[in-house]
Amino acid sequence: MSRRVLHLLATAACAALLGTGCTTVNDRPTVSGASAAASSVAAPAPTVSPAAMATVPVPGLPAIGQWMIAPDGQIAAWLGxxxxxxxxxxxxxxxxVDAGAPDAAGAKARLVDAMTAAGYPPRTGHSSGYRGVIGGRLESQLPEQxxxxxxxxxxEMDNNHGRIFGPFRGxxxxxxxxxxxxxxxxxDHVPPQHVYSSFNRxxxxxxxxxxxxxxxxxxxxVPLRNAGGPNTPFTTGDHDGNAAVLRAG
Structure with missing residues (x-):
């Protein structure tokens, strides 16, 4: 039996158990459908921890946040x-950095188009609702779905993936x-789960x-000084503490 078939069977079992649609992300199912719509009142946004709001100065740019922020307001931790x-x-x-877009909507559209052309279209099956910090301001996630x-x-396959936050007018x-x-x-995990491989790659x-x-x-x-090390209580895997800067004219 192929790995894809095993995954689909596991996902179907998850759906049967929950009585709704779901996808497996790490070892936690993400529920969609009727149960997600059961509450008509949105919960207030959680307070973001001071550590998650940490930024570093980058010459020529607004202060750049060091971390992806999870929906609960804490630094994202690969779902535990x-x-x-x-x-x-x-x-x-x-x-x-997009120097050519006329407005925020145009900048978002150009970035989504560029990501798609590069082989990174928006795809389902990943947790969402994350945020990032630019210039001391919280920015929501792209893709927006x-x-x-x-x-x-x-x-269902090994992949490179990412979430992008902004834009902030610099x-x-x-x-x-x-x-x-x-x-x-x-x-080997039932249901199959996503496991970390690399940030740098x-x-x-x-x-x-x-x-x-x-x-x-x-x-x-540019250095963002956000790499874990032997003396930190956390790990950032192979991350070297640097960010690639990409510019569009």
């Missing part, structure tokens, strides 16, 4: 997974930030793909 006994923190590792991320392949253009990562699918491959195919070109690499 750990590596070598340490919890994850998911770093910001890409910065996008629920349970979507920009991804190279369907979620002195040199519309600024976005992104958290890119590579994940593998663990088919995902960042570098996106920069190469955008430079080769779109209006965004790799311009620089």
């Amino acid at each position: 997974m750990s590596l070598n006994g340490k919890p994850f923190r998911e770093p910001i590792n890409t910065i996008f 629920k349970d979507h991320a920009f991804s190279t392949r369907p979620f 002195d040199t253009g519309w600024v976005f930030i992104g958290a890119l990562s590579r994940e593998n699918v663990d088919y 995902a960042r570098d491959e996106l920069a190469q793909a955008l430079t080769a195919t779109g209006v965004y070109q790799l311009d620089a690499t």
Whole structure:
């Protein structure tokens, strides 16, 4: 039996158990459909932790947030997974600057088009509702569709994927930030789950793909000082603390 068939069977079992549609993201099902619409009153947004709001100065840009922020207001932690006994923190590792878009809507559209042309269209099967910080301001996620991320392949397969936040109007253009990562699918787990593979590979491959195919070109690499180490209580995997800066004219 193929791995894809095993995954589909596991997803079907999850749906039968919950009585609604679901997708497996790590080891937690994401519920959609009737149960998600049961409450007509939106809960108030949770308070964002001071650590999650941390920024660093980047020359020529507004202050850039160091972390992807989970829907609960804490630093995103790969849905509770750990590596070598340490919890994850998911770093910001890409910065996008659009000097040519006339407004925020145009900047969003140009970035989505560029990501799609580079082989990273919005795809379902990923958790959503994350945020990032630019210039001290919280910015919401692209893609805007629920349970979507920009991804190279369907979620049932190993993939590079990312979430992008913004835009913020800076002195040199519309600024976005992104958290890119590579994940593998663990088919030995029932239901199958996404497991961490690399932050650096995902960042570098996106920069190469955008430079080769779109209006965004790799311009620089800047330090964000957001890499974990042997003396930190958290891990950022292979992340080196740097962000790729991509610019569109």
